[in-house]
Amino acid sequence: MxxxxxxxxxxxxxxxxxxxxxxxxxxxxxxxMSKFIEAVLPLLTAAQIESLLASFRARVGASMQYAEDATMPREFRETMLEQIDLLVHNMQVGHGARDSARP
CATH class of the missing domain: 1.20.5 (Single alpha-helices involved in coiled-coils or other helix-helix interfaces)
Structure with a gap:
């Protein structure tokens, strides 16, 4: 036993x-998901990225509200914000690089 x-x-x-x-x-x-994002972002036009950013911000805002309402741990919310900022930055940087490369 x-x-x-x-x-x-x-x-x-x-x-x-x-x-x-x-x-x-x-x-x-x-x-x-990271590799998918790396593959897709370079293929998007500036207009598509702007549309995607608007949609992403609306959806992620709802998720952030849920995280607050559900009292998720601080680390969860901080990591979520960090990842959102990183993705938005990468989308905007890619957007600018593509725009400047076009005549």
Whole structure:
């Protein structure tokens, strides 16, 4: 019969394995989405990027409101803002580079 310590260790092992799988799946999703964004952004026109930015800002605003209402951890909200800013910046920088390259 397992001792309390052994049962606790088994529970901890199960928990760690479960979280490891979830983090791995999340990480893989982030890599795929990042590569998709890298592939798509250079193909968009300035007008398409402006339209995309407007739509993105509206949608992400709703998500930020949910994060506030659901009292998500501060780190979640901070990371979300950081990633939003990074993506918007990359879209705007790419937009400017394409505009200046065109006659």
């Amino acid at each position: 397992p001792t309390n310590d052994e049962l606790l260790l088994q529970s901890m092992t199960t928990l760690v394995n479960s979280h490891s799988k979830a983090v791995s799946r999340f990480g893989a999703s982030v890599v795929v």
